[in-house]
Amino acid sequence: MISFNQASVVAHDGATILHPVSLRLTEQRISVIGANGSGKSTLARLINGLVEPSSGSVTVHTGTGTGTDAGTGTGLDTVADGAAVRRAVGFVFTDPSAQLIMPTVIEDVELSLRREHRDAGARRAAALAALDRFGLAGFAERSVHALSGGQQQLLAIATVLATEPRILITDEPTTLLDLRNTGIIGDLLLSLPQQVVIVTHNLELAARADRTLVVSDGRIAFDGEPAAAVAHYRERVAAQ
Amino acid sequence: MTAAAPLGAYVTHRGPLHALRPGTKLLGLFAFSAAVLIAPGWISAGVALAIGATLAFLAGLRGRDFWRVARTFALIGVPLFVFQTWSAGWERGVEVIADLLALILAASAVTASTRASDMLDTVSWALSPLARLGVDTERIALTFSLTIRMIPAVQELARDAQQAARARGLERSLRARTVPLVLRTVSQAQLTGQALAARGIGDDEPQPRRG
Numbered sequence: 001m002i003s004f005n006q007a008s009v010v011a012h013d014g015a016t017i018l019h020p021v022s023l024r025l026t027e028q029r030i031s032v033i034g035a036n037g038s039g040k041s042t043l044a045r046l047i048n049g050l051v052e053p054s055s056g057s058v059t060v061h062t063g064t065g066t067g068t069d070a071g072t073g074t075g076l077d078t079v080a081d082g083a084a085v086r087r088a089v090g091f092v093f094t095d096p097s098a099q100l101i102m103p104t105v106i107e108d109v110e111l112s113l114r115r116e117h118r119d120a121g122a123r124r125a126a127a128l129a130a131l132d133r134f135g136l137a138g139f140a141e142r143s144v145h146a147l148s149g150g151q152q153q154l155l156a157i158a159t160v161l162a163t164e165p166r167i168l169i170t171d172e173p174t175t176l177l178d179l180r181n182t183g184i185i186g187d188l189l190l191s192l193p194q195q196v197v198i199v200t201h202n203l204e205l206a207a208r209a210d211r212t213l214v215v216s217d218g219r220i221a222f223d224g225e226p227a228a229a230v231a232h233y234r235e236r237v238a239a240q
Numbered sequence: 241m242t243a244a245a246p247l248g249a250y251v252t253h254r255g256p257l258h259a260l261r262p263g264t265k266l267l268g269l270f271a272f273s274a275a276v277l278i279a280p281g282w283i284s285a286g287v288a289l290a291i292g293a294t295l296a297f298l299a300g301l302r303g304r305d306f307w308r309v310a311r312t313f314a315l316i317g318v319p320l321f322v323f324q325t326w327s328a329g330w331e332r333g334v335e336v337i338a339d340l341l342a343l344i345l346a347a348s349a350v351t352a353s354t355r356a357s358d359m360l361d362t363v364s365w366a367l368s369p370l371a372r373l374g375v376d377t378e379r380i381a382l383t384f385s386l387t388i389r390m391i392p393a394v395q396e397l398a399r400d401a402q403q404a405a406r407a408r409g410l411e412r413s414l415r416a417r418t419v420p421l422v423l424r425t426v427s428q429a430q431l432t433g434q435a436l437a438a439r440g441i442g443d444d445e446p447q448p449r450r451g
Contacts, residue, residue, distance in 0.1 A: 050434055083440065091438035098431035099438075103250050103389060107357040112439055114378070120361060141252055145392075160439065 001026045002047055002167065002197070003075065006056035009042050017042050018218045020056055025197070029190055031206035031226060032199040033233050034215035043215060044169050044199045048089040049078035062088045062166045090165035090194075094172040096152035097145075105147070105155055106131065106140040112162045130162040134188075150181030157188065167195045174202050203230050250355055253300030257353035262362040265350045272346050276339050282331045285338035292345035299349040309348060313341060351388060360385045379442055386432070397424050 002025040009018040018039045034040045045051035046058045059075035076085045093099050102108040109127035117123035131137045134154050139147065147155060153173060160168065170189060174182040186205045189196050200206050212229035214222035214236070222232040257265065276288045296306070317337050325333035364381035371377050401421040402411070410416035436442055 048438060050438060086438065086440040093431070093435060093438075095431070098428065099435040101386065101389060101432065101435065103356050107355060110357050111441065115440070120357075163440070 001061040001075070002195075003059050003061070004046070004056070005059070007046060007053040007058050008055050009039075009046065009051060010054040016218055018046075021220055022056075023213075023220070023223070025195075025211075027210040028195055029209040029211075030195075030197045031209035031212045031229075032197065032215060033201070033203065033206045033212060033229065034221075035237075038215045039218040040199045040215045041171050043213075044091075044171050044197060046078065047167070047169050047197065048091050049082040049085050050091065052079050060085050060089055060167065087163065088165055089167045089169060090160035090163070092153075092157055092160055092168065092170040092173050094175050096149070096156035096176075099156045100144040100152065100159070103143060104140070105136060105142050105144055108144060108155065109159050109162050112159045116163065127162065130158055134158040148181075150177055150184060153177060153181070153185055154188075157185070161192070161194075165194065167197070168192060169197045169199075171199045172201060173198065174200065174205065203233070206230060251300040251352040253353070255298050255300055255353065257295065257299045257349060260353070262354045262358045263366065265354060266362065269346055269350050273343055276342055280335075282334040282338065285335040285342070288342040289338040289345075292342035292349070295349035296345040296352070299353040301348060301352055305348075309344060310341075313344060317341070356385045356388060359388070382442060393428065394421075394425055397421055397428065400424070 002023070004021050004023040006020040006022055007018070008016065008020040010016050021043070032040050032043060042051055046053060047060065049058075058078045060078065061075040076088065078085050100108050102111050106124070106127050109130050110123050113123050113126050113130075117126055128137060128140060131140055134157070136151070136155060136158060139151065139155075144152065144155065153176075157168075157170075157173075168189070173189065174185050177185060182202060182205070186202070186208070189198055190208055198205065198209065206212055207226045207230050209226050211224065212222075212226040213220055214229050214233045216236065221236065222229050260268075272288075272291070276285075279285075279288070293306070317340070320340075321333045321337050324336050360381045363384050364377050367375065367377040367380055398417075398421050401417050401424065404420060405411050405413060405416040408416070
């Protein structure tokens with residue numbers, strides 16, 4: 001579970017990027033839609049501590065999601081427990097080429113696994129298993145630059161999921177992809193066992209979530225059922 | 241693969257250099273560099289160049305890669321040769337140029353035949369005595385491999401900037417080629433830093449050793 005407690009973000013120049021927001025995100029699949037510059041990405045980055053709140057707090061509860069720990073219990077604070085939060089919350093960016101760091105496919109997955117596997121052999125086996133899960137095993141020795149955009153995004157997701165985070169945040173994961181790859185990545189994200197937060201401009205993808213947030217001018221303009229949220233967003237754009 | 245292997249990139253190839261341990265190669269490169277710098281005269285420089293070229297060939301670099309190394313090197317090599325020949329004679333000019341090129345080729349042979357993650361493990365292992373003094377060896381090793389990784393990345397950005405300048409008819413403008421390159425390199429560095437942070441790599445905390 002993710003909770004925002006009156007969290008706000010103010011830029012260095014004093015402009016408010018996100019007004020104080022309080023949310024309890026317990027649903028398995030959550031989508032976030034809204035205009036460019038509305039504060040969606042900031043909202044997403046608050047969850048894994050890439051952006052820290054100027055006031056208020058954001059906490060992540062990594063209990064199994066069942067039983068009493070789901071709602072109560074002490075969560076991890078994204079500021080005080082930053083490193084632990086980033087281990088529990090994976091993040092996938094729009095542009096996979098900025099996220100992929102090592103030269104070859106398998107090495108990039110191995111980089112994620114350095115913390116868990118000190119032994120190179122065990123690390124390699126775990127990396128191959130992770131690639132296999134996403135149908136990328138055949139690309140293990142390829143250069144990450146030789147992959148197509150869809151394969152790169154798949155690899156970026158694989159490298160993040162290799163460490164088995166409890167929660168996955170994705171910031172416009174399909175914006176650079178063609179129709180077919182958008183479908184593949186969308187289906188994958190919605191079928192994961194993790195709690196998934198998808199920030200997207202793809203309204204079809206957004207509508208397949210369990211709950212949708214519409215962000216507008218740094219505020220949550222709508223929060224609820226996906227179809228109603230998408231309709232709200234369309235009306236809002238049409239009214240401008 | 242249509243693109244030639246960029247300098248600083250691993251080449252998938254089964255050769256004798258690929259089979260060697262990264263530590264052996266690094267020590268070998270160190271010894272070779274020292275020998276090249278100590279040995280005087282243009283004849284030994286020629287021998288060094290031949291060895292460097294052989295090593296690069298064994299590492300899987302081919303004609304196109306050599307051509308690119310030579311072309312890039314010519315930017316510094318030609319003026320340097322002219323200057324050395326003018327100030328100290330052609331023998332000295334040949335020696336300096338052949339020495340430098342030999343070192344560049346030998347270093348390319350090491351990067352082309354060593355997977356980045358193996359290099360990471362080796363650097364981390366070589367620094368492990370320092371870990372007791374509180375040095376974060378993983379972080380230093382990561383810095384090494386990021387540096388090697390960024391060479392082809394920046395080359396790619398440079399090519400983009402050049403094409404963008406040409407598309408606007410500004411191919412002769414040094415500013416149109418360099419300013420976007422510098423800005424995009426910094427922006428790429430920031431994105432990479434965010435991605436590293438998001439993956440929990442290099443987080444400020446001792447390695448967790450609990451169950």
